Amino acid sequence: MDGTRDVQRWVRGWRLRLLDAGMLVYPAVTVAGVLQHSSDALAGCLVVVAFAIGYLLAAAAAARRAVRPFWLLVGGCAVLFAAAIPFAHADAFFLAAVVLSLAVPRLPRRAGIALVAVSALAAVAGPWPDGPGWTQAVALVFTVLVVTVFAEAIRANTALVEARAEVARLASEAERTRIARDLHDLLGHSLTAITVKSTLARRLVTTEAARAGEEMAAVETLARQALTDVRAAVSGYREVTLAGELARGRELLRACGVAADLPTATDAVGPAHQELFGWVVREGLTNVARHARATRCSVTLSASTVEVVDDGVGGPPGAGSGLDGLRERVLAAGGDFSAGPVPPHGWRLRVTV
DSSP states (O other), X not given: XXXXXXXXXXXXXXXXXXXXXXXXXXXXXXXXXXXXXXXXXXXXXXXXXXXXXXXXXXXXXXXXXXXXXXXXXXXXXXXXXXXXXXXXXXXXHHHHHHHHHHHGGGSOHHHHHHHHHHHHHHHXXXXXXXXXXXXXXXXXXXXXXXXXXXXXXXXXXXXXXXXXXXXXXXXXXXXXXXXXXXXXXXXXXXHHHHHHHHHHHHHHTTTOHHHHHHHHHHHHHHHHHHXXXXXXHHHTOOOOOHHHHHHHHHHHHHHHTOEEEOOSOOTTSOXXXXXXXXXXXXXXXXXXXXXXXXXXXXXXXXXXXXXXXXXXXXXXXXXXXXXXXXXXHHHHTTOEEEEEEOSSSOEEXXXXX
């Protein structure tokens, strides 16, 4: 983001410097008018040179966003413009174009239009020896218009660059949130199952060696699956199916000694909801294995609802990242999420879409 801002400042900077240099053409034209119309050319030229210096200082103050010095310098330039009129006559209004090009983009629109109109009218209606200053009036209006449009374009480009940087920041933040949520949801189940099976195998190793070996083989399989899940979460591709989560959940609850009442078929759930319901079953059964100390757990499915209920210790709904992540998934899918204790004891997780 900092690199983008640096490029933005550099591009805006050289364009503004080029515009500032180009505006010095108008004091040069005014000097020609002084030499043509004034008998005291030296004094008139000194006024114009002072004006050019004041203009460059005002442009520098604008670049630094020094508001008070900028407006003081613009006021000084306006005074020097008025002082140049007796020397350059109508050609002095080229200096007015420079002053207005500084002031108008920073003034309210109506005030800017009024100043331009009054200045152009003065250039045309003044008692000049060579007649009305039509050329000066047209140059004044055209210059202020171009500079104002240029300033608006710079502001729009700045806003666009800032908006793009903000979009990139939000996208990066959303991706980090997705990875954190997916890692929790994917690994929570696998690591819970590994812990439960490792504990069971340790208890069985001296009494039922064969079954302990089976449990450790299952731990190895779960560990490999967890590694695959991590890679899938980081890359953005992960597959969660309702049938697969019911099968894994049945094995997890068996290892925990929880009687499982889980559906054997998922045909009642439409394809559009299969993955979301799989996440619900994964999180619900993982929490049962971790926290519930339950003896029974059931999962109920319908076309629009999935419900996980256990008879464990229950308790108030916590603010764990697992339930928070699941709530985000459900709300993103336009569903309703509820989780909490059920009387007289137990816990219910229910999602409806």
